[in-house]
Amino acid sequence: MEVKYKTIYQTLKDQIFSGTYPTNARIPDELSLCKEFDASRMTVKKALDLLVQEGIIYRRQGQGTFVLPYEEQDNLINIQESKLEGFTRSSRFRGAAKKYSFDLEFADETVARALDIPVGDPVYHIERIRYYHDKPYVWELTYMSPSQIPGVTDEVLNASIYQHIEKTLGLRIHSSKRILRAQPSTPKDQELLGLRPDEPVLEVEQIAYLDTGAPFEYSFSRHRYDRFKFSAFALRQ
C-alpha cells in the first residue's frame, strides 16, 4: 500500500466493513476526503472508483457517495469476481488439498491448443482433490508445459506452484481467462466427489497467461454443484 490511492481505498474499505460507514450511509464528499487524506481530488476519485468497481459503494452526481448493502456469508464457497482481487482471491481459497496424481504426458489436441504448443509435446499433468470441512468439493486437472515452467516437482506442488513460477523462475503471471459451465457428472466425478449419477458438476476451465502473453497453465476444476457458487456484480451504465 505504498501508493496513496490504494491506501485511501483500503482505509475506506476497512471503515465500511468495520461499520464506520454502515450500509446505505453516505460517506464524506470528495473535498472532505481530500483534506482527510491530504490528497488531490483525482487521487481520491481513483480510490473511490476502485470501490465502485467492486460493488462496495455507488456515487450519484449531485447527491453523494453511498455504501451498498453487502452479503452475509453462507456455507457455499463463493468466488467473487472483482477486477482488483479476482485472480488472487480465487486462487487464494484453498482448503486442504490431496495430490491425486502427477505425471508427464503427451499433449493432446485440446491441451496443445490451449497452451499454444505442438500436439505430442510433453506436459505436466497434475490432479488434485480439495476438501472443505473434510469433504471433497473440487477435482482439479492442471496441465503445464515443462518448456515454459521447468522444475515442477512434488515438493514444489506441495508448497506453491505460483511461488515457483514467480520467485524461482522469475516469471510474471499476468492474467487468466475462465469459462464456467454446468456439466453432467462422469463416473469418475461421482467417485471422487461423492456424487450421485444425476448430480452435476460446475466446471471452471481456466487458461492462465504469463506477462509475455504465453499461456502457461490450462486447468479444469470440476466442483460439486452444491458446494460452489460464482457471484458477479454489474453496474448499469
Place this chain on the structure above:
Amino acid sequence: MEVKYKTIYQTLKDQIFSGTYPTNARIPDELSLCKEFDASRMTVKKALDLLVQEGIIYRRQGQGTFVLPYEEQDNLINIQESKLEGFTRSSRFRGAAKKYSFDLEFADETVARALDIPVGDPVYHIERIRYYHDKPYVWELTYMSPSQIPGVTDEVLNASIYQHIEKTLGLRIHSSKRILRAQPSTPKDQELLGLRPDEPVLEVEQIAYLDTGAPFEYSFSRHRYDRFKFSAFALRQ
C-alpha cells in the same frame, strides 16, 4: 459518446477489433495518443484503463501498451462479464422469447426476502422460454413487486420491461447481483428445455436494484448446460 475519454476508448476498441492494431501489437504511447486525440494524458489514461479492465489491452511500465489475443466465437451463448457492459450485454442478448405464463401470486419467503417486501404481498410472476436457432436454451422465472413496478401488462412484456421501468415509470436501474450454480434438472426443466434426466442446468439467480437501493426484480434463469457458458477475465494484481 459525448465524453472525450469514452470517444477515445471506443475509437481504440474499434481499431483493435478491425485489425488496425492486431493481436500482440503495441499501440501508440500515451503522448502520441494525447496529440492524436487532442487530450491530456489523464484523459487518455482513463480510456486505456477501460480497455485494460475489459481484458482487451495490457500495459507494461517501460515497455508500452499491447493488444491481448481475443477469442473467436463459438456456438455457445457467452455472457461476458465486464464492468463497462456487464449489465446491458447480458440483458441485451435475447433471441426469440415465448411467454410461458404471467400472473399475480403471493410472495413466498424466498421471493419476499429477495425483493425486501412482506411475505404474502402480491408479486408478478413471469415465465419465459427463450430460443436460439429455434431450440429452447433458457427458462426464465421473474418476480417483481407491483408496488414498485406498477402497470406491467402483456404489451409491456412483449415490448421491453426495462423501457417501461426507465421511460414510462421514470425509475433508474442501478445494478444487479448474479449468482451462478450448477443444478440437477427437474422434470419441468427436462420438459421445457428438452433435457434428459441426467442432464443439468446452469442456474443464474439475479437480483436487480433501482438507484434507490431497492431490489425490484428477482429472477432465476435455468440454462441448458450445453448451450450456455459464462466467461470472466481476471488480471493479476
Place this chain on the structure above:
DNA sequence: CAGTGGTCTAGACCACAAT
C-alpha cells in the same frame, strides 16, 4: 442557489525497461 460528483487540463516527479 449551494453542494455534490464528472470531466479535463498541463504540468510534475517517479519506477521500470531497453539501449
Place this chain on the structure above:
DNA sequence: TTGTGGTCTAGACCACTGT
C-alpha cells in the same frame, strides 16, 4: 540515457440534485 507507463497535483468548468 531515453522512452515508456504510474502516480499525483491544483486547479478549472460542467452536469445534476435538492433547497
